[in-house]
Amino acid sequence: MSDTEYEYEDLGLVAGLEIHQQLDTATKLFCQCPTDLREPEESTRTFTRYLHPTRSELGEIDDAALEESKVDREFEYLAYDTTCLVEEDDEPPHELDDEALETALEVAQLMEMNPVDQANVMRKLVVDGSNTSGFQRSTLIATGGAIETSDGPVGIEDLLLEEESAQRVEETDDGVRYSLDRLGIPLVEIGTSPDISSPEQALEAAERIGMLLRSTGKVKRGLGTIRQDVNVSIAEGARVEIKGVQSLDDIDDIVRNEVARQAELVAIRDELTEREASVSDPENVTDVFEGTDSGVIQGALSSGGTVMGVRLEGFDGLVGREIAPDRRLGTEFSDHAKRHGAGGIFHTDELPAYGVTDEEVADLRDAVDADPEDAVAIVADETDVAEAAIDAVVERAQTALEGVPEETRGANDDGTTRYLRPLPGAARMYPETDVPPVEPDPSEVPEPELLTEKVERYQDEYDLGAGLAEQVAYGTHMPLFEDVVADGIDPTLAASTLESTLTELRRDDVAVENVTETHLQGVLRMVEDGDLPNEGVGDLLTALADEPDRTAEEAADAEDLGGADDEAVREAIVEVVERNEAQVAEEGMQAFSGLMGECMGALRGKADGDLVSEVLREEIQKRA
Template sequence: MTAEEYDPDAEYEELGLVAGLEIHQQLDTATKLFCDCPTELREPEEATRTFTRYLHPTRSELGELDAAAVEESRVDREFEYLAYDSTCLVEEDDEPPHELDEEALETALEVAQLMEMAPVDQAHVMRKIVVDGSNTTGFQRSTLIATDGTIETSDGPVGIEDLLLEEESAQRVEETDDGVRYSLDRLGIPLVEIGTSPDISTPEQALEAAERIGMLLRSTGKVKRGLGTIRQDVNVSIAEGARVEIKGVQSLDDIDDIVRFEANRQVELVELASKLQDREASVGEPEDVTAVFEDTESGVIRGALSDGGSVMAVLLSGYDGLVGHEIAPDRRLGTEFSDHAKRHGAGGIFHTDELPAYGVTDDEVDALREAVGAGPDDAVAIVADATEIAESAIEAVAERAKTALEGVPEETRGANDDGTTRYLRPLPGAARMYPETDVPPVDPDPSEVPEPELLTEKVERYQAEYDLDAGLAEQVAYGQRMPLFETCIDEGVDPTLAATTLESTLTELRRDDVAVENLTDEHLLEVLTMVETGDLPNEGITDLLSALADDPDRTAAAAAEEEDLGGADEDEVREAVLEVVERNESQVEDEGMQAFSGLMGECMGALRGKADGDLVSRLLREEIQKRA
């Protein structure tokens, strides 16, 4: 089912749809936010050592514990960290953080200017409690930089409430038997978090606002590009629903689907609550029903019991037929229950709306209903796992079933690849923030920060100043190598040559399976400069870039010499042309200038990209004319 087919029946205005965005964008700085380590990502196999931590929530200044952190800490997990030769004591939380990175602060102020925001008089670093293992400290450092901005959309202005400068979390590598493994290469990379006001009223406006913010960020030329460098969180509610924060939307193109599906999910949950209330539904207390399944043929349940586990159940009075009700594409109320059970270590749940199935028989379903006193209008949910896990998981299912009676719970959810979402944790509160005492405050000075040129303005300038066509100008301005293009121009490289090489040539090489990701900006600038100085013909660019991609440890000049790709002088070119013409002398005498096209290709092949095509063409025409 497509998103278009899944539009809510009611108009979004009638639903009272309200949405807001939080955009998290990594900055392309030389060093991390609170230490001098590089911001380059590493491969896990490059790790030189590991260490482990156990994290627990701490109380705020007022002695409060954040609900989201408490729930996260209920699952006892070991966090393993991959460290590298570039990892420092700050990243390991064995040394206090250094002062806030100046380059990151300047970039954040540039972004603030583009959104017409007012910088704070003094920026104070705060600690935000995070105990999922993504930070070795158990918290993330965050600094408010600016407030009260605005961006324009076709449906009206959208306010920008705040801009924060934060440290990126560690990269989650994989689940382990004891917990989670993280990589420290990403931890501490500076990022800006931009939060909009709840001014967004349609899925389309949400997408447009995200695109506008993304364009403004890229206009600085100082943000990282590529998968995972920008993430969008979306806050969505309807009038009869509740605020839901959806984390980790990786693709900007998914935002409208996320908003659309969440609005519909909330409509479905409101309607379910109404039906449950009409039925005077209720939720019972968890019970041990292991005896019902002593002789079961269900592989999941038998596996849990053979390991000494238990089967726990909860009676859902009045829920019959509603646990299996679809609230989003391929997601049901029972899926919500399962998400909560999984947070406590269980593999999932079974419920009577889907049983008998999975090896559970009709007789076992009847015995289960009898064991918990379920009537024909009731449903039963069960969890089979290690006893401690099963007990905590069924309690979580019971709590989620109770909130279904009320409608839409406020919560944090994770984005799935198909545009749907899954439960993660309760919404965080103010208790998760408290001051960072190891980093002194800073006084932002926006007066020394130039306002960046918008990408839309760059497109127009590239056409006017460099005579690029509209398509190529837009490709370059919005492309990942836009800063390199401008560096090339400053170094005297022909704009058209630079643009076509960075956008078209690299794309063609990538399609030919050349490892263009190995090419650095230094490689590309040196190759283009060699063309400008006459040390490399245009025709040699592709071969030289391919050679550098195969062995990136060389300079462009060294690779050109080793691959014999240097420019040939006019005497060498004439000699090669003459050899081709003499070898095909009878064809030249018979066809005259008609032989030019075929011989031109042969000449270029003989010179192997060492000569400019215009020079070869001129000399070949001369030699043919002598014999015609």
């Protein structure tokens, strides 16, 4: 299915973005716990919760929360030695973190937004277990900005300061396991206006916002620290919110595939209307599969389960129709069934298969009175699961008669999406009474330098090449680069170490993630003070990666990586030259290249290459 099949303007594509970016603050948004992430194995204890939806102040229950509550699940939380009562929801939240608020105001300034006079914390109902309280705290900070793209401006509707959710670790037999170290990390949520009209513009807008966020130097970097949600609709479709796009590079493909999905669902709707299609009530069709060779169905029946089926009148050939790459209308039905614990569904557009025979398909059609133009979908599982799952299939099939349902979907790694839940409504938001409002003061917030401006400054002020300047400005070590240069470290040394050297070591499978900023500062200071030659930087960083508990000085001493004095350098070079006296006598300065490598090897990185070169030339000239 190619994106060239669709003209986005003709289809009336409208898209908007929600960017969620973690802030690199010292503490969490409503408590003093650190914002460092750890491995689940480092947790020190666990506790469990069951969550349920609550009514809003107007007595309403949010549809998304209500559907989530129908899935009976236990939520287990991994706690750590720093986990506090606020994170466990056993103590009221503290006041809003000042550092997070200041960073949010910097971001608002970069997008020409208007800060609110008073920021009030709200509760956003969340019952998927990702927050121990059953809601997420969110605060509107600014409104009404804009960014530029090559296809015109994209409005920025709002900027909110929120607490990050707990990190989903794994599914368990009883529910879901979460890690609490991520819960409460401050993040900003930036929502654009629905001004985006093509996949390419969506990608460009996301890249622009990402650049502005990184320009503050106060956002976390790495996988999972920024997530993009994309809202997409076409004229005859519906607004669909796609959650959790991890990579900026995926946004244009996500939009393309969602346009294709909606266009195909509209085409299916039109075909179903023409066929006067309808959906029957579910029926128990267990008898059809007694003695079946299908492993899935036999497994369910041998455990006392049931096979439930439903006749989909006029759906023949359409349940198996592709609506996105490797996804069909039947996949949509299956997504809904899986929400209730079923492994999936079978349908007659794909049967006979999976051990189901032609005879069983014919008997199945007879059991539900299906005509040739009809399709039949079945679920085989424990009785309560099968019944709930087939009801979900019925509901989704009925929606297919109407076209594209409004819903929240999750992003898949291949650029497609899957059903998550209905779109949330206004009933999920209500005031947080435990946190006092704050009055943002943007007058004392400095305007950050844009990354594009940093690139130019690094070239002009530090004489870095264009490529290296861009690598540093857009790299994860940009704040550290600025700190060490301000502390007197040579800019070229700092830039090449933080970008080129670390990259080379990573490619050589050195565990550079173990090297801390303190390590890097120590290594650079040793070079700047003449205690370590440039050539020893890679070896010292490797040593620190292997044993990160050491300081740079301790590792240099242990590995004998300190710089050699001038006399020791000359002695080592003289020894090399005398060992190759015949070659020097015959070749003269032509012997320099071969002997240079031998000298550097003899000194084992303990001398600067320029010094070695100078002394070696002198010693050769004496003997030539």
